[in-house]
Amino acid sequence: MNSGHKARARDDAAAFVASDGDIRGPELERALRELRQQPLPTGTDDLALARAILASTP
Known part of the structure; x- marks a missing residue:
């Protein structure tokens, strides 16, 4: 994932968390x-x- 995608994913993740999963x-x-393509707990x-x-992106 390039830096532009990471920044947009971070923005989307922030909205998702703030909306408790609605956005x-x-x-x-x-x-x-x-x-999800990686092994997860x-x-x-x-x-x-x-x-x-x-947490993982600046």
Whole structure:
């Protein structure tokens, strides 16, 4: 994912977390698809992944 996609995914993740999961932007959806291709702990939900995106990007 390039820096432009990361910035937009971060913005979408912030909106998703702030809306308690009601607002799902296209860049967040793309990032979630990419993350789900990796091994994740059982029970990891979209809200946890969105929070991880926020925590991992400056």
